[in-house]
Amino acid sequence: MGRLIDLTNKKFGRLSVVRRGENDKRGEARWVCLCECGNTTVVNGYNLRKGITKSCGCYGRKRTSETKKTHGLTKTRIYGIWNNMKDRCYNTNNEAFERYGGKGISVCDSWKNDFSEFYKWAMENGYREDLTIDRIDNKKGYSPENCRWATTKEQSNNRENVHEVTYKGKTQTLSEWADELNIPYEVLYKRFYKGMPLDKVFDTEIKTNNQRSITYNGETKNIRQWAKEKGIPYKTLHKRIMDGWDIKKALETKDNPLHNQITYNGKTQTIADWARELNINYDTLKQRLNKYNWPVEKAFKTPVK
Structure with missing residues (x-):
């Protein structure tokens, strides 16, 4: 562990350091700070020194409030992408923080403080509803020079752990x-x-037609016929077979309808499609619906912390 840098009485942006606070859960030093607005907040020392945190949040809330009044896009997918991008970089309670903010990944000032700047860049650089934001160099943060709009496959090729x-x-x-x-x-x-x-x-050959024969308990039928008899959606049964499930398990495992289609506000999509549209992590949304049995509206509208 490196030598502690005393930040007492130093000023960072709108924050003046008053005294040392309790370490965070990773053992890193935190400091009690007084903001120019009068609020007191506790901030990670690294974030102070690197200029990541410059206020108690009042400045960001003010800018966000001003932005909301002018652009009218707060309920759109692209606004959610912008908001989630910042949250995983600066909110220590975000489940993805350790992979982003915890590794020093940050958002450039022009985007962090002004949604309209991010929106302008997105519209001029190929934003589409089926694309996600991707950092070209995974060791650098979010900025116009280091970001692009990419498909899921393109993004998977660009991950640090790509195999x-x-x-x-x-x-x-x-x-x-x-x-x-x-x-x-x-x-x-x-x-x-x-x-x-x-x-x-x-x-291994992939047989995609529904004429593939499966023999079970002495009966031979194709996938579609078995799906109808067992009351399992054809796509679900086909996927199980393609994934290498044991035939008995594939045919006898009861289907959870939440794995397939979910209708909300008159629109029907899979969990994966809803996750992309709402910009919520797929595993998070699936757990809310299937593991914790949240009502659909709560699962869709509860912000990811």
């Missing part, structure tokens, strides 16, 4: 293998991370 696989003397990422072999990326990903041998991961 390259060597097979038959050729090395590529899983998504690149998926493109070359014309196998859905999701199928390839699940095969690989289930520990299947590489020859089975890459060479």
Whole structure:
């Protein structure tokens, strides 16, 4: 652990350091600060020294309030992307903070303090409803120079933990293998991370038509016929078979309708589609609905902390 830097009586932005506070849960020093607005707040020393936190939040709330009055976009997807981007970088209670703000990832001042600047950049640089914001260099923060709009597959290729696989003397990422072999990326990903041998991961034939025959308890039927008899949505049963489920488990496991389609405000989509539209992490939304049995409206409208 490095030597403690005493910040007492120093000023950072609108904050004046009064005294040392209690360490945060990671053991990092925090400081009690007095803001120019009169509020007292406790701030991580790193955030103070790096200029990440400059007020108790009053300045950001003021700018956000002003922005809300002028652009009228607070309920749009792009506003949610902007808000979540900041939250995972600066809110220590955000479940993704350790992977972003905890690693020193920040948002440039022009975007952090002004949604209209972010919105202008987004509109001029290819924003679409089916794309997400992606940092080109994962070691740097969010800024016009380091961001782009990308598909999920493009973003997966750009992650720090992207996995390259060597097979038959050729090395590529899983998504690149998926493109070359014309196998859905999701199928390839699940095969690989289930520990299947590489020859089975890459060479197992995918039968996508519903005429594939399955024999169970002495009866032989295709997937669609089994789905109808067992009361399981065809897509669900087909996915189970493609994922390598045991036939008995695939046919006898009762389906949870929340895994399929959810209707809200007259619109019906899968959980994955709702997660993308609402800019909520898929696993978070799935847990709310399936594990904790939250009402749909609560699951959709509760902010991610």
